[in-house]
Amino acid sequence: MEKIEGKAKLSLDRFLDFIEKAGNKLPDPAMLFLILLLITWGLSAVLAPINFNAFDQMNGQEIRVINLLTGEKLAAFLSNMIGIFINFPPLGVVLLAMLGVGVAEHSGFINAGLKYLLGVTPKMLLTPILVLVAIVSHTAADAGYVLVIPLGGVIFYAAGRHPVAGIAAAFAGVSGGFSANFIPSSIDPLIQSYTQSAAQIIQPDISLNPLNNIIFTGISSLIVIAVVWYLTDRIIEPRLNRSLKIDKDIVDIPKMESLSQKEKRAFWLAFGTLLLGLVLLFFWVLPEDSAMRDADGAITSRYAPLMASIVPLIFILFWIPGLVYGFASGTYSSMKNMIEGMSKSMGSMSHYIVMAFFCALFINAFTESKIGSIAAYKGAEFLQSLGLPAQITIVGIVILTAVVNLFVGSASAKWALISPVFVPMLMQLGISPDLTQAAYRVGDSVSNIITPLLPYFPLIVVFCQKYVKSTGIGTLVSIMIPYSLTLLVVWTLFLLLYWTLGIPLGLQSTYEFVMVK
Numbered sequence: 001m002e003k004i005e006g007k008a009k010l011s012l013d014r015f016l017d018f019i020e021k022a023g024n025k026l027p028d029p030a031m032l033f034l035i036l037l038l039i040t041w042g043l044s045a046v047l048a049p050i051n052f053n054a055f056d057q058m059n060g061q062e063i064r065v066i067n068l069l070t071g072e073k074l075a076a077f078l079s080n081m082i083g084i085f086i087n088f089p090p091l092g093v094v095l096l097a098m099l100g101v102g103v104a105e106h107s108g109f110i111n112a113g114l115k116y117l118l119g120v121t122p123k124m125l126l127t128p129i130l131v132l133v134a135i136v137s138h139t140a141a142d143a144g145y146v147l148v149i150p151l152g153g154v155i156f157y158a159a160g161r162h163p164v165a166g167i168a169a170a171f172a173g174v175s176g177g178f179s180a181n182f183i184p185s186s187i188d189p190l191i192q193s194y195t196q197s198a199a200q201i202i203q204p205d206i207s208l209n210p211l212n213n214i215i216f217t218g219i220s221s222l223i224v225i226a227v228v229w230y231l232t233d234r235i236i237e238p239r240l241n242r243s244l245k246i247d248k249d250i251v252d253i254p255k256m257e258s259l260s261q262k263e264k265r266a267f268w269l270a271f272g273t274l275l276l277g278l279v280l281l282f283f284w285v286l287p288e289d290s291a292m293r294d295a296d297g298a299i300t301s302r303y304a305p306l307m308a309s310i311v312p313l314i315f316i317l318f319w320i321p322g323l324v325y326g327f328a329s330g331t332y333s334s335m336k337n338m339i340e341g342m343s344k345s346m347g348s349m350s351h352y353i354v355m356a357f358f359c360a361l362f363i364n365a366f367t368e369s370k371i372g373s374i375a376a377y378k379g380a381e382f383l384q385s386l387g388l389p390a391q392i393t394i395v396g397i398v399i400l401t402a403v404v405n406l407f408v409g410s411a412s413a414k415w416a417l418i419s420p421v422f423v424p425m426l427m428q429l430g431i432s433p434d435l436t437q438a439a440y441r442v443g444d445s446v447s448n449i450i451t452p453l454l455p456y457f458p459l460i461v462v463f464c465q466k467y468v469k470s471t472g473i474g475t476l477v478s479i480m481i482p483y484s485l486t487l488l489v490v491w492t493l494f495l496l497l498y499w500t501l502g503i504p505l506g507l508q509s510t511y512e513f514v515m516v517k
Contacts, residue, residue, distance in 0.1 A: 033358035037365055044068040044369040054377040063377060065370050088360035095349065097146040100315035102345020103338055107326030112267040115259055126159055127169055128229045134173025135221050138181045144174035145456040147314065150463050163467040164244060165237035169228055171460055172483040175448040177224035179441035181217050188214065191437060194415045198423035199433040212434045212506040213441065216498060223494050224487065231482050246467050266328035270321040277317050355458040363455065375404065381421060390431055391496060394439045397422060398492045401443025406451045415440060434509040435499060442495055446488040449480040
């Protein structure tokens, strides 16, 4: 039995090594996005004359490929280039958050916090605790990408473990487990709004609760934690220890010597400042007429100022305690030291900014060309035409969504396009919109971590290069493939079991619908 298991592990290693080598032969991520931009332009010109008979069922308008090589489109591209780059969603999120985190890290506040965390967390529980924090970070929009994932590497490195394994585990929790969370977030009402509109094609008076998947996503969190924990400790980290050696000359990594009495006092003073900030925020948000709520008094709505302020709040809640710790511990003697810390954090982001420029141009062109939209529509149409049993159709939705997600990154954009096909189709099989939405969310999550088209993917590569400079796209993809495939299988089987047992998916969620002939 051990020989068989050894052969299986050896085969897996060979497969992942092949993926890594092949992927690392790709150009630098910045050049890769430039090449993809040129390919998108060429395909748009070739495919524009073709009628694919694809329609947006929300408004009935035909979807056609748009030629981006016309004089008008090229002129628009040049005139809008600055705006496309500046308005690239991850760019501002990353840079603003890193300014605050940079001060907290440079002053030593994060280092001190990690020492305390490692002191109370058993080494064997480090992985599940990290994944749990990564999953909960979804509530704070994209904060997990710029905060939890790099800290995963720091925590693992400080504990004497492979830092890239910590980054991978956190990435799997933040992005691979995107649809798993105990706490409601802004994505819940956003996805539900498209599901309800699509369901009203069949049943005009239907009303779905914005938290129609919250029970399923909450229980799914335990599944994701278990899968990522097992894979990280038993497969990913052992392979990394064998094949991906940490650079000997790495710098600026927090060291984990014991804290002095002065550092301990400084930490608790800074931590108290952080808690005070959170308490003040709580009492600001608490009143029903708070300015941080939306017009209906909701907190987690995408229209609530609180949800739009998550990243600025992260900046403030790290920047101020970082300053307090710096001056209290003696690390800072003047405000000039703070500026040095912020400048240092921006310097580490230089490669990411270059990649973000080309990534923003490519994603904008790919979206505007409608190539991805037609691919998503045709995939859903093909699945519908097969007329498969409901259980197999659910599995098909998960797989199709996972594949489409490799080309169309936005969860809401994909669902806005294909929900009018999936939801009415399955309602006619007696399957509720809540279940169809849950299947979509599983498929959307599991492939996030293996597509370089994820806007934050280049940033994760940069985080890994802090410890292993040779890390490339192929390296990261090969690390994340076991997470992606295992989550795809386990999470899909769990969804089918969940459905079979008839457990409610969320608030006011049901499987009972009138069959439509």
